[in-house]
Amino acid sequence: MRFLHTGDLHIGKTVHEFSMLKDQSYILNQIAEIAKKERVDALLIAGDVYDRSVPPAEAVSVFDAFVEQIRNLGITIYVISGNHDSAERLSFASGLLKKQGLIIEGEADGKARQYRLSDETGEVCLYLLPYQKNTQLKEALEAVCVDENAVNILMAHAFAVAGSELPKLSDSEVLPQVGTVDAVDVSLFDKFDYTALGHLHGAQQIGTGAVYYAGSPLKYSFSECNQEKSVWLVETQGRNVSVKRWPLRPLHDMREIEGELSVLIREDIASLADREDYLSVTLTDREELLDAMGSLRTVYPNVMKLILKKNLAGEEMSWESAKQAREKSLPELFSEFYQAVRGEEPDEERLAVIREASEKAMEE
Numbered sequence: 033m034r035f036l037h038t039g040d041l042h043i044g045k046t047v048h049e050f051s052m053l054k055d056q057s058y059i060l061n062q063i064a065e066i067a068k069k070e071r072v073d074a075l076l077i078a079g080d081v082y083d084r085s086v087p088p089a090e091a092v093s094v095f096d097a098f099v100e101q102i103r104n105l106g107i108t109i110y111v112i113s114g115n116h117d118s119a120e121r122l123s124f125a126s127g128l129l130k131k132q133g134l135i136i137e138g139e140a141d142g143k144a145r146q147y148r149l150s151d152e153t154g155e156v157c158l159y160l161l162p163y164q165k166n167t168q169l170k171e172a173l174e175a176v177c178v179d180e181n182a183v184n185i186l187m188a189h190a191f192a193v194a195g196s197e198l199p200k201l202s203d204s205e206v207l208p209q210v211g212t213v214d215a216v217d218v219s220l221f222d223k224f225d226y227t228a229l230g231h232l233h234g235a236q237q238i239g240t241g242a243v244y245y246a247g248s249p250l251k252y253s254f255s256e257c258n259q260e261k262s263v264w265l266v267e268t269q270g271r272n273v274s275v276k277r278w279p280l281r282p283l284h285d286m287r288e289i290e291g292e293l294s295v296l297i298r299e300d301i302a303s304l305a306d307r308e309d310y311l312s313v314t315l316t317d318r319e320e321l322l323d324a325m326g327s328l329r330t331v332y333p334n335v336m337k338l339i340l341k342k343n344l345a346g347e348e349m350s351w352e353s354a355k356q357a358r359e360k361s362l363p364e365l366f367s368e369f370y371q372a373v374r375g376e377e378p379d380e381e382r383l384a385v386i387r388e389a390s391e392k393a394m395e396e
């Protein structure tokens with residue numbers, strides 16, 4: 033049998049105030065294309081369907097269109113809740129939907145739900161474990177009695193590590209834990225032939241067994257700039273399991289660029305890559321810039337983040353100059369500030385107002 037493993041869709045997420053809905057629709061469509069091309073039997077969605085427990089209406093519509101598209105291909109869908117989902121809301125009408133080939137396991141009750149699938153290639157036992165506390169998760173896993181005559185596949189939403197080795201982490205995961213204290217060890221999954229995990233946003237294998245994170249289908253933070261997003265194609269044949277990576281191509285990629293404003297907005301520079309990519313721009317200019325974001329966005333409409341290199345740590349005022357600043361009078365400091373912001377000396381009228389205010393302050 034053939035499965036497609038994805039997760040951490042985070043439908044409805046905004047990144048630096050940009051809605052990702054169009055990008056999400058686009059990438060879900062691509063996942064449906066892959067599912068169709070590979071003629072998979074089932075789609076596994078390993079939690080964090082939505083970004084919030086109360087998703088915006090548009091996000092629900094996007095997911096609704098996606099499940100319909102997949103079901104129209106005759107593919108069964110298995111979904112578990114992640115830490116971002118509301119288990120109850122996600123489970124709405126799940127009893128009815130089950131009969132329609134959309135299986136949603138939202139509510140954690142310390143037990144793994146078991147589904148049995150079979151065709152001419154053999155039997156598969158699928159265990160679904162919605163997001164829950166580690167103690168419950170461990171108990172549920174220990175209680176699972178795998179079928180030695182079938183391929184045993186587990187789907188869970190958890191933070192798994194192999195020994196003391198820290199997995200690849202991203203900024204968009206919002207992990208409440210630090211280090212590996214709250215993680216579960218990968219050895220817990222030893223009895224399964226494939227473990228389809230959700231929670232971490234970088235696609236990766238944990239340890240040396242068949243334990244895989246699908247990762248989010250899109251880059252949701254600049255810490256994921258260099259990740260390649262993908263889905264896993266899992267094929268079972270008798271008691272054997274093979275895993276293949278299918279890369280995803282986003283509508284807009286996420287990149288970081290750095291340089292002087294005047295250079296970055298040059299036509300020959302901007303045309304080197306897709307200018308509609310989501311960008312984090314670091315400007316190296318030393319002088320003050322008026323409306324740098326506005327200038328950048330005329331060339332790169334999707335600038336998400338602007339960093340001024342001269343404001344970065346290491347360029348802070350030294351103790352010497354801080355002391356000098358303290359010894360300066362208020363009108364002197366105002367003149368310097370005005371000069372820095374406006375590029376010219378303040379006029380006499382403005383200075384008079386500051387002098388007056390300064391003298392008043394001294395009197396009090």
Ligand SMILES: [Mn+2]
Pocket residue numbers: 040042080114116205231232
């Ligand atoms: Mn997630």
